[in-house]
Amino acid sequence: MPLSMGDDPDDRSDPRAEESSTTDGLAVERYDLVVEAYLAHPSILLCPTLDAVSESTVRPQSQTTYRGRQTLFFTAANADFDVFESALVDDTTVCDPTLVGVDSNYRTYRVGLSDAARWPTEIPESLGASVTSAENNSGGWHVRMRLPGRAVLSALSTRCRETDVDFRVRQLYSPDAADGRPGNARYGVTDDQEQLLRTAYEMGYYDVPRRSSQNELAEQFGVSPSAVSQQLRRGTGALVGNTLATPSSTPPRDR
Numbered sequence: 001m002p003l004s005m006g007d008d009p010d011d012r013s014d015p016r017a018e019e020s021s022t023t024d025g026l027a028v029e030r031y032d033l034v035v036e037a038y039l040a041h042p043s044i045l046l047c048p049t050l051d052a053v054s055e056s057t058v059r060p061q062s063q064t065t066y067r068g069r070q071t072l073f074f075t076a077a078n079a080d081f082d083v084f085e086s087a088l089v090d091d092t093t094v095c096d097p098t099l100v101g102v103d104s105n106y107r108t109y110r111v112g113l114s115d116a117a118r119w120p121t122e123i124p125e126s127l128g129a130s131v132t133s134a135e136n137n138s139g140g141w142h143v144r145m146r147l148p149g150r151a152v153l154s155a156l157s158t159r160c161r162e163t164d165v166d167f168r169v170r171q172l173y174s175p176d177a178a179d180g181r182p183g184n185a186r187y188g189v190t191d192d193q194e195q196l197l198r199t200a201y202e203m204g205y206y207d208v209p210r211r212s213s214q215n216e217l218a219e220q221f222g223v224s225p226s227a228v229s230q231q232l233r234r235g236t237g238a239l240v241g242n243t244l245a246t247p248s249s250t251p252p253r254d255r
Contacts, residue, residue, distance in 0.1 A: 031130055031146040035153060036171040039124075040140025041164065045072065045117050051066035051139035052087035053079055058136040060097045061108070063119075069095070070113040077106035093117035121145075123159050127152055140166060146175065169227040193235030196221070200232065 040047055050058060056079035072179035073129050076084055088097045101108035115121070119129040120141035129145040129152065136142070147153055153169075160167035172192055189197070199220065204211025214232070218225040 029148050031148050032145050032174060033147040033149060033153065034144070034171075034173050034175055035129075035147055035169060036142065036144045038137060038140055038166065038168040038170055039120055039143055039160070039167040041118075042137075043093060043116055043118055044120050044165070045113060046074075046091065046111070046120075046136070047140055048093060049084070049087045049091045050136045050141075053084045054139050055079065055249065056084055056136065057106075060134055066110070068110070070119075071110060071112065073100070073108060073110050075106045081107060114121050123163070123165065124156055127155050127159065129156070142170065150222065153179065157222050169223040172223060172227060172231065189238045195230055196228065196231050197235045197239075 004020055034130045040051075042048060046058065050056070057077045060076050061073040061075060064073075085097075085099070088094065088109070088111070091097070091111075093114050094117065096110075096112045097116045098110045099107060100110050119125075120134055120143060121129075124131055124143065124145050129147050131143060133144045134141050147156075153172075155168060157169075159165075174191055196217070200206065200212070201218065203220075205213070205217065214225045214228045218228045221228065
């Protein structure tokens with residue numbers, strides 16, 4: 001089933017209703033949209049530390065309940081650990097920060113979640129997202145998740161905007177693309193890219209002069225202008241690479 005790029009970003013209906021069905025009594029809900037997004041807010045776990053030591057590499061290891069408090073174990077690498085640990089002690093999103101392991105390339109820490117803090121995955125998961133990974137990026141978190149459709153992405157964008165969470169879509173693709181498979185791609189273009197290219201054409205983006213902008217396309221799809229720009233470039237590159245380029249030309253990069 002192709003991914004829809006044309007949902008109304010202002011649709012306030014149940015964001016998970018669009019893909020649900022049943023078969024032999026078992027509910028079926030296809031999570032056919034992979035989203036990589038940036039999330040940041042001073043109240044999100046470890047964001048104050050990540051902002052202070054942005055060059056570090058932080059990876060969550062496990063979540064548990066320790067002494068009655070939600071707790072995270074994580075590793076940190078590529079950091080000045082004196083600066084990192086000083087920032088960690090001052091971080092208002094954590095309590096009882098503890099160094100629990102030292103390796104030649106990284107250190108392992110245990111922190112409790114403070115009463116005012118939120119998990120970086122809290123908002124996506126509250127809307128039904130399946131979060132597959134989270135890693136720090138530019139003072140916040142780069143979260144990779146699977147969603148059942150674009151309505152959930154639109155709801156996620158709205159929820160973050162309403163709570164002042166910095167939310168930016170970095171990449172948008174199908175699970176087949178995530179696994180390195182072309183799926184139903186035609187001319188090397190993914191379903192998402194085809195939908196975007198078609199909509200851009202219909203809205204006059206390629207007209208001279210242009211009748212629409214990347215900002216208008218971004219609003220149509222509920223994503224950032226930079227995500228639209230990236231997908232347009234990749235889709236156009238795939239089209240040229242698979243139609244006009246000669247066999248000796250440099251093949252297009254992976255999408």
